[in-house]
Amino acid sequence: ETKKVLYANPSFCVLQVWTDYYARSNPHVITPNHEDIQQPAAQFVNEKKQLMDEIMALDEAAQTMDS
Numbered sequence: 001e002t003k004k005v006l007y008a009n010p011s012f013c014v015l016q017v018w019t020d021y022y023a024r025s026n027p028h029v030i031t032p033n034h035e036d037i038q039q040p041a042a043q044f045v046n047e048k049k050q051l052m053d054e055i056m057a058l059d060e061a062a063q064t065m066d067s
Helices: 035-066
Strands: none
Touching: none
16 A cells, blocks of 8 residues: 655646536536537638638639740
8 A cells, every 4th residue: 555646747838727627517618629619610621721722723723824
């Protein structure tokens, strides 16, 4: 029966607040994994990809016209 001590790294670089756990009963806290955040983020990524595809197509068309 040895007693062991848990040493935690107090550096702010590794500090992570478990908001999903500690704030789970607070309806006013929106965590990064909350569905209200995830859905718009996915939509933003899709819209950004579409815009980048359009930019690339316009760039290729402009290069073709210059040739």
